[in-house]
Amino acid sequence: MKARDVLRRGLSAAAAAMFFAPVAMMATPAAAEKMVVRISTPAVPGDWHAEQLGIFKDYVERSLPGQFDVQIFMNATLFQQGTEPAQMMRGNLDMAMISAQDIAKQLPQYSIFTAGYLIRDPEHQQAVFYGDVGKEYFKAVSEKMEVTILAVAYLGTRQLNLRDVRNVKTPADLKGVKLRMPGSKEWLFLGEALGANPAPVAFNEIYLALKTGTIDGQDNPLPTDQKAKFYEVSKQIVLTNHLVDGVFLAIANKTWSKFNDEQKQVFTEASRIAAAFNNNNRIRDEAKLVDFFKSQGMTITVPDRDAFRTHVQKMYLDSEFSKAWPAGLLDRVNAVGK
Numbered sequence: 393m394k395a396r397d398v399l400r401r402g403l404s405a406a407a408a409a410m411f412f413a414p415v416a417m418m419a420t421p422a423a424a425e426k427m428v429v430r431i432s433t434p435a436v437p438g439d440w441h442a443e444q445l446g447i448f449k450d451y452v453e454r455s456l457p458g459q460f461d462v463q464i465f466m467n468a469t470l471f472q473q474g475t476e477p478a479q480m481m482r483g484n485l486d487m488a489m490i491s492a493q494d495i496a497k498q499l500p501q502y503s504i505f506t507a508g509y510l511i512r513d514p515e516h517q518q519a520v521f522y523g524d525v526g527k528e529y530f531k532a533v534s535e536k537m538e539v540t541i542l543a544v545a546y547l548g549t550r551q552l553n554l555r556d557v558r559n560v561k562t563p564a565d566l567k568g569v570k571l572r573m574p575g576s577k578e579w580l581f582l583g584e585a586l587g588a589n590p591a592p593v594a595f596n597e598i599y600l601a602l603k604t605g606t607i608d609g610q611d612n613p614l615p616t617d618q619k620a621k622f623y624e625v626s627k628q629i630v631l632t633n634h635l636v637d638g639v640f641l642a643i644a645n646k647t648w649s650k651f652n653d654e655q656k657q658v659f660t661e662a663s664r665i666a667a668a669f670n671n672n673n674r675i676r677d678e679a680k681l682v683d684f685f686k687s688q689g690m691t692i693t694v695p696d697r698d699a700f701r702t703h704v705q706k707m708y709l710d711s712e713f714s715k716a717w718p719a720g721l722l723d724r725v726n727a728v729g730k
Contacts, residue, residue, distance in 0.1 A: 426461040429647065431487040433466055434473035434595045439619040440677070441489060441545055441639060442466055444670035448641070451662035456655060473595050474574060480644035481538050487647070489545070489639040493578040498537050502529060503713045504721055506578040508585060508704040511636040511725075514546045514675055519729045521638070525721070538645040542663035546671040547637040548613020548678060552586070552630040553622055555608050557691050560630045562699040563587025572598055572610035578713075583611075585707035586634060586700070595620075602626055613637060614681040615674050628691045631682075632700055641667060 429452075435442035449462040465471075471479050476488035477498070492505035504510065511517045520526060521544040530541045552560070552571070560566060566587035573583040575592030583590025588609070593601050601607045602625040610622065611634070617623060641663045651659065682692055708714055 424458060426459060427650070428461045428463060429486045430463045430465065430470065432468070432470040432476050432479070432485055433464070433489055434468040435466055435489070436620055437466055439616055440670045440673045441547055443673075444545060444641075444666040447669045448662045448666035451665055452658060455658045455662070459655070468594070468596050474576060477537055477539060477642075480642070480646075483644065483646045485644065487641070487643045490539070490642050491574075491637075491639055493574065493576045495533055495537065495640075496578045497576060499532055500713070501716045501718055502532070503578055504717045504725070505529075506582065507708045507713070508582055508634045509701045510722075511638075512729075513549075513636060514671060516729050517544065517546060517636055517638055518671075520725055523728060525724055525728065533642075534645065539642045540645055540648045541640045541642045542660050543641045543667040544638050545641060545667040546674055547639050548615055548674055549633050550611045550613055550635040550637050551617075552632050552634075553610050553612065553617055553626050554628040554630065555602050555605065555626050557628045558630075560693065561696050563703045565695075570606075570608045572601060572607045581707075581711065581713065582635065582704075585704045586611075586632070587703070598622065599625060611635075613674070613678070614685070615677045618677075618681055618684065623685055623688045623690055626690070628693065629682075629685055631692065631694045633697060634700060634704065 431445055431448075433442060433445065435445075437443075445464045449464060452460055452462055471485060471488075474494060476485060477490055477494050479485035480488060492502070496503040496506050511520065521529070526544070534540050552566075554560075554569070558565065558569075563586055569588040570591045571583045571586070571588035572593040573579040573590040574595070580590040580592065591607055593607060593610075598607075598610050599620060599622065602610065602622060609626070612620075612622070614629070617629070643659065648656070686692055
């Protein structure tokens, strides 16, 4: 099956499930106390990967009436970005959307999934993580990190967003640029590979940091730039296409182990439906957002992507990261969908 068919069928199934999902799948005594499931995310309301959590909550609570109270905490109001996996392992948090960078902290051999210019597009992403490679990856995550990945959501293709207009054609043109990245070595290395000076800043601090000049730029997918209104405090977007990004909707094994089989099935279905909702809307938005940013007076430029790709890939292959990658995994990822 082609990768595009995997994505298309996933979206079609999600749409059908949303409209035809049963109101109740399992009866429970009226007096039973609801199990609270807390989800933490740094996402801002209105962004699709935040809105998908509402889809998830609605599906779970309608399908398992009286059994669960799904509570969503946005804007990193419960836990800071990057701390969620540790909190799930400790039993302080039930669910979160974790990144490949979060996972690489515990499983350095899988830092391959943090590398720039590895995943080609959203279809390739879905095919990789819902195929044999993903099964092995998710199994290792569960065993090492004590969290179960339920779904992968397309976060968007990351672009550079600069406070002031620059002539950026190659990585050399980013020399001296203070580029905000999340605060892990995997993210910071990506910023360095792009040619910039990476600076760790929490997501909810980016807007002010751009406004005050604490940073010169940041990288995020276009829908995130729009929802977080970064266009109000920056002047340029450089369409590097340097990372096809994703987040994994995951649940703590300590929570997961309390569920019966039917509850696990509903949570998995809800996660896949929510992720497909996000993917469909995000792909649609990305196709039209360049015109939106132009309408806001921003300068949109396209660099020499081949020069960026060559430089970034060489940086990774020459780094300590690649030495830990499982033999043959790079070729397996590249072969998916071809």
